[in-house]
Amino acid sequence: MIEFRNVSHGPLRDISFTLQKQERAILFGPSGTGKSTLLFLFNRLKDPEEGEIFYNGKPLTDVPIIELRQKFGLLLQSPNLFPGTVLDNLKYGPSLTNSWRPGREKELLEYVQLSPEMKDRDVDHLSGGQQQRVSLARTLANEPEVLLLDEPTSALDDKTGEDIETVLKELIEQQGLTMVMVTHQMAQARRLGTNGLFMNEGTIEEHGKIPEMLEQPQSRALKEYLQG
Amino acid sequence: MSPEISSQSLWFLIIFVVIPLSVSYFYQLGLSRNVIVASLRGTVQLFAIGYILTYLFDLNAYIGIPLMVTVMLVVASFHARKKGKELPHVLPVIFGGLVLVEVSVLAMWLLFGMVEFIPSEVIPMSGMVIGNSMVAMGLALERMKSEFSENRGRLFAALSLGAEPKQASTLIVRRTLNAALIPNVDRIKTIGLVQLPGMMTGLILGGVEPIMAIKYQLVISLSIFSSVSLSAMFVTLIMYRHFFTENKQLLESEEAMLAYASNQEK
Structure with a gap:
């Protein structure tokens, strides 16, 4: 489905890997190794300085950029909601292509386990967890095929983070989404991911099934990372 | 009010500069040099533009x-x-x-x-x-x-x-x-x-x-x-x-x- 071929950008050096449809990949590794940069290459918020990325066999640059970004939903560490109501935020993406269907907010809020009455609430008056749920619902409003998650629970307390994680897990399983998630929490990686890509010093040092990688790490760097 | 300010009266404007200067000195604001430079620069600029304008106003x-x-x-x-x-x-x-x-x-x-x-x-x-x-x-x-x-x-x-x-x-x-x-x-x-x-x-x-x-x-x-x-x-x-x-x-x-x-x- 998505193939990175010898991609370099900023800290990333010669990255190659393939991601299959409905795969749930976890990107992990020490800070500053380019995990978030790698995530931004999927939806062309950045373009590789070298190498190429393919989506369903076509170079990523051949897919119209707006269409591509709507297919690859991105959820960042902070909710980054736009000023206004919950509904304003949910409508944002679909309204750009005039595809918003009135009443859809109910379904979207249900996905993220928020009450439909919240649609008229000002986003500034929501708790951090509620804001992150709205942000996720806003991403889902575009009906993405791939979810790109950049430490989506790291800014939340443990309990709220777990709640969001449960919502994510259910959604990904129900809707058969492909997922790429950056996380530092190995327990979360185990719960949400199928495959792992361990990144170190800008390269993919090790990859494989998550449980095996965590239980029998091969490289010295991964062993040190898991211990430390 | 007199329509013209005499050049002598202008000298007394120094008092208006001395006030911020004293404030800066007493409270050690370190602005004394800036106050003097700004006042002198402003005066020179204004007079210069006054002469330039007089010349320009006479032009076509x-x-x-x-x-x-x-x-x-x-x-x-x-x-x-x-x-x-x-x-x-x-x-x-x-x-x-x-x-x-x-x-x-x-x-x-x-x-x-x-x-x-x-x-x-x-x-x-x-x-x-x-x-x-x-x-x-x-x-x-x-x-x-x-x-x-x-x-x-x-x-x-x-x-x-x-x-x-x-x-x-x-x-x-x-x-x-x-x-x-x-x-x-x-x-x-x-x-x-x-x-x-x-x-x-x-x-x-x-x-x-x-x-x-x-x-x-x-x-x-x-x-x-x-x-x-x-x-x-x-x-x-x-x-x-x-x-x-x-x-x-x-x-x-x-x-x-x-x-x-x-x-x-x-």
Whole structure:
């Protein structure tokens, strides 16, 4: 489905890997190794300085950029909601292509386990967890095929983070989404991911099934990372 | 009131400089040098412009006005550029904006007979319009830079949801324009109540009837109001594009913007 071929950008050096449809990949590794940069290459918020990325066999640059970004939903560490109501935020993406269907907010809020009455609430008056749920619902409003998650629970307390994680897990399983998630929490990686890509010093040092990688790490760097 | 201030009386203005100087000295503000330099520089500049204006006012309007207005436009452009010198093409954009504002306002004045095309009317009034537009452009540039850096996450979110750079920047453009225009709206609201505006004060002191002075003040105040709005809008709507690449990606630093702009030119 998505193939990175010898991609370099900023800290990333010669990255190659393939991601299959409905795969749930976890990107992990020490800070500053380019995990978030790698995530931004999927939806062309950045373009590789070298190498190429393919989506369903076509170079990523051949897919119209707006269409591509709507297919690859991105959820960042902070909710980054736009000023206004919950509904304003949910409508944002679909309204750009005039595809918003009135009443859809109910379904979207249900996905993220928020009450439909919240649609008229000002986003500034929501708790951090509620804001992150709205942000996720806003991403889902575009009906993405791939979810790109950049430490989506790291800014939340443990309990709220777990709640969001449960919502994510259910959604990904129900809707058969492909997922790429950056996380530092190995327990979360185990719960949400199928495959792992361990990144170190800008390269993919090790990859494989998550449980095996965590239980029998091969490289010295991964062993040190898991211990430390 | 005497219509003329004698040169001897002017010497007593030193008292007005001694006061801030003493404040700086007693509270150790470290501003003494700045106070002296600013006062001397201001005095020299004003006298110099006084002599230049006397000369220009005697010249043919078709030479004196374009000459002085061009000087004002160039100086104002370089000054406003300081607020956004890291941004690509900022100088021509500011210069273009100021020319547009000045030409539009001047055309209005002349078309509706508000001002006569003589140096003694056009030059000081153009100076006020250009000066205020310069400040508005500088403020807009500064505000836009800080809005772009504070709202990086929101911009990434908007772009990822499929927004064009223009749509993603709507909030930033709105906030920038708001910040540039609000002081202006407030100034117009309180005009004549809180302070008598400079031009009107000058005319009244020069012996002009208050109602006539008010007419001039209205012309200049509303001209400034509209030129400030126009210049802030012009610079914001043109410059926000430079924060993005043609692939609708956000340029994250001013260095990246300059590097991108120079690559585009090659």
